[in-house]
Amino acid sequence: MRQKFYDTAVKQERVVLVGIITPNETPEQEKEYLEELQFLVETAGGETIKSFTQKMQRPERATFVGTGKLEEIKEFVIAQEIDIVVFDDELTPSQLRNIENELQVKILDRSNLILDIFANRAQTAQAKAQVELAQLQYLLPRLTRLWTHLERQKGGIGMRGPGESQIETDRRLILNKIDLLKEKLKLIDRQNETQRKNRYQLVRAALVGYTNVGKSTIMNMISKSEVFAENKLFATLDTTVRKVVIENMPFLLSDTVGFIRKLPHHLVECFKSTLDEVREADILIHVVDVSHPNFEDQIRTVNETLKELGAVDKQVITVFNKIDAYTPIQASPEEHAAQLTLEDFKQSWMAKNNSPALFISALKKENVDEFRTLLYAHAKAIHTARYPYDKLLY
Secondary structure, X not given: OOOOOOOOOOOOOEEXXXXXXXXXXXXXXXXXXXXXXXXXXXXXXXXXXXXXXXXXXXXXXXXXXXXXXXXXXXXXXXXXXXXEEEEOOOOOHHHHHHHHHHHOOEEEEHHXXXXXXXXXXXXXXXXXXXXXXXXXXXXXXXXXXXXXXXXXXXXXXXXXXHHHHHHHHHHHHHHHHHHHHXXXXXXXXXXXXXXXXXXXXXXXXXXXXXXXXXXXXXXXXXXXXXXXXXXXXXXXXXXXXXXXXXXXXEEEEEEOOOEOOOOOHHHHHHOOOOXXXXXXXXXXXXXXXXXXXXHHHHHHHHHHHHHHHOOOOOEEEEEEEOHHHOOOEEOOOOOOOOEEOHHHHHOOHHHHHOOOEEEOEOOOOEOHHHHHHHHHHHHHHHHHHHOHHHHHHO
């Protein structure tokens, strides 16, 4: 008898990206946003086949993009056997339903995609509970799309259809689960707060920055530990704390989840307890990927998120990382404009406005000693001010 073999490998889903260009955005910005969305898709395990953009004053209320563009996307989806269409903004429940009805494939928005990555990356009980809470809060207003197969039984007064009653049942179950998760997170947060109180006597520094800028690599370099790091978005979800000693100065260093543009509101809310390490830190080490073409936008995103977290009154050391991958950039859009070298950039307003600033390569171990010296000086100054009788020891 001839033996049958089956392909058990997980099929990589084929993905199309969709974004709109509003009047306050340039085509170059939208291109960069879609490249980031593509990186998110790759992190989630998908393969991006094509991107669609449309210039609009604002998203179409019913279908996000115009009907003509949606028809163009539909033709491509059918011809190329696309599995998923991902939109670069959060879709309303009605937009999601209308687009699904038209395209007849799985539809995700940016928030849903990020939640999916977080769910896959969560390791600890706290991170898993936070992500599940965010997913349920995202799902709650979108329940109706799960029950479209019962939409014919609309019902009315005294005529409630089973679809509607099922939705109400699901809503109650989700609300109960949300309450349980919130209580669980409160308990975990109290336990973490007790642990943090036991560490209060030590100076505390926290690594913050956009996702994938090299925070975990710096953590490994400074603390000589093995924190998970890879070239993917949100490689780190759980806050990792290590005790570091530079010369004779001990302090705590924490590595936190990376920030990102348009981070779903539910995730920001759920991860605020995890980011207590940021709020309670004495020193923030703001890591910037200087090789990224839009690192200025990333700095702005991080500063806005820190403001939302109430962590703007901290001592900040700005670390421009990945100088080994830096390429000269155009100082102005003219064709023959001089290019801004790394040395020019070090003297620019951007570096001076983020003083004290360091330029390092964590991967290649460049300028690491300078970084350690500056970090030691800041930690020593805080410790001396806090414990003046210990200053003779340092």
